[in-house]
Amino acid sequence: MNIKNAILTIATAAMFVSCGKDDPAPANPGNFIIAVTPAASTGVADYLLTASSLDGGTISTQGQGVEQDGTYRYYLTHNNKFFSMLYGQGNPGAVTVYNIQNGQLTKLANTVTETVQAFTPVNDHILMTKISRNATNPTATWYTFNTNSMQVDGNGSLNTSEIAPGDEIAHFSWIKQVGNKVFAPFFSIKACCDAGFGTAYPDQAWIAVYSYPAMTLDKVIEDDRTSFIGRYFTDGMEEVENGDIYCFSASVATENGKDATLNSTKPSAVTRIKAGTTEFDSYYFDFEAASGGLNITDWLYVGDNNFVVLSDKKADKGAYNTGKTIGIINVIDETYKKVTGMPIESDIESLTGMSNYSERDGKGYIGVNLTSGVGYIYKIDATTATATQGLKVEGGTITAIEHLD
Numbered sequence: 001m002n003i004k005n006a007i008l009t010i011a012t013a014a015m016f017v018s019c020g021k022d023d024p025a026p027a028n029p030g031n032f033i034i035a036v037t038p039a040a041s042t043g044v045a046d047y048l049l050t051a052s053s054l055d056g057g058t059i060s061t062q063g064q065g066v067e068q069d070g071t072y073r074y075y076l077t078h079n080n081k082f083f084s085m086l087y088g089q090g091n092p093g094a095v096t097v098y099n100i101q102n103g104q105l106t107k108l109a110n111t112v113t114e115t116v117q118a119f120t121p122v123n124d125h126i127l128m129t130k131i132s133r134n135a136t137n138p139t140a141t142w143y144t145f146n147t148n149s150m151q152v153d154g155n156g157s158l159n160t161s162e163i164a165p166g167d168e169i170a171h172f173s174w175i176k177q178v179g180n181k182v183f184a185p186f187f188s189i190k191a192c193c194d195a196g197f198g199t200a201y202p203d204q205a206w207i208a209v210y211s212y213p214a215m216t217l218d219k220v221i222e223d224d225r226t227s228f229i230g231r232y233f234t235d236g237m238e239e240v241e242n243g244d245i246y247c248f249s250a251s252v253a254t255e256n257g258k259d260a261t262l263n264s265t266k267p268s269a270v271t272r273i274k275a276g277t278t279e280f281d282s283y284y285f286d287f288e289a290a291s292g293g294l295n296i297t298d299w300l301y302v303g304d305n306n307f308v309v310l311s312d313k314k315a316d317k318g319a320y321n322t323g324k325t326i327g328i329i330n331v332i333d334e335t336y337k338k339v340t341g342m343p344i345e346s347d348i349e350s351l352t353g354m355s356n357y358s359e360r361d362g363k364g365y366i367g368v369n370l371t372s373g374v375g376y377i378y379k380i381d382a383t384t385a386t387a388t389q390g391l392k393v394e395g396g397t398i399t400a401i402e403h404l405d
Helices: 003-014 287-291
Strands: 032-038 047-051 058-060 073-078 081-086 093-101 104-113 118-122 125-131 139-146 151-159 169-172 176-178 181-189 205-211 217-223 237-239 245-249 269-273 280-285 295-303 306-312 325-330 335-338 348-351 363-370 375-381 386-394 396-403
Touching (some): 032 073, 047 058, 073 118, 073 396, 104 151, 169 205, 205 245, 287 306, 287 325, 287 335, 306 363, 363 386, 363 396, 375 396, 386 396
Parallel strands (some): 058 386
Antiparallel strands (some): 032 396, 081 093, 093 104, 139 151, 176 181, 205 217, 237 245, 269 280, 306 325, 325 335, 363 375, 375 386
């Protein structure tokens, strides 16, 4: 049996449809979905809670929520469905699909897939990639998950050595649909000598451009003004209203992945690809200079060329650190403002990263987990650069905020 038939067989065989009647009726029914990891030492699974508003009220994991299988889950919404994706750490993953009926999550399907390291909505599919770190087998296997049939319906492989410099291989930080193409920003890794994610090329950014749905390589976009785009498992690209693509670099390349010694000489910065083109243009926003030495670790686009940015101080800078400083950048004005109204940073245990929420109306919602063990969702207003405390979350750590109609 070839790989395509094997994957399609396992995905189809594992799929079931359920009404979700075994789940308790939510105490706070609504169309917002908040993923929460319950307070425990190790090995606990997320609970999915619903809410009618993010601006106030309280939700809790105590006797509430839809428990997920597995301890590492990542989330997205597409085609008005909510997708809960298991990261299997080398083992098979899963995609569990929900919708919302009368303010309550209803399970539609549960399908076994490969564990993947990057995924994105593309047309009616979710495109997923499983990325090798092995120089003797430098491939990224891609799969398409059909959001209508709720099955894996295609796959193929990409050679990651042909797009990387020297004898290194590429590892996608994320993937994203841009028009009828898929853009895949990547970092280059040595893939030898037990070097982890270390690289000899820390001062360059690359984006592989693939046609869709064939996923054939069109070209590689390069820029030597920044380090690589995004971070591991972090989307560093965003398309704004006029079709321009903005890209952030955290400048967290390492010499050797084991000791995590940072080796890029470039500052954290934002670059641009103009709408309809496949090249970086001359735009360059030195975020590190504008913010007084911070580096972007994640961002959320809230509309009108404004981003809510999570950032780290220079002393805390690291390949996997999620920043605790929240600010606003306007990529047209090239300005940075620190947000006021947040808890003091010493009281913040963590912030939610990639899975935050915005209607792109100038406001964004960020999960704030406090050292006290309580979490809140804060509304960030980009116009005033202010934060307002909203929904209280008890009994765990906020990991994602999503919404369904």
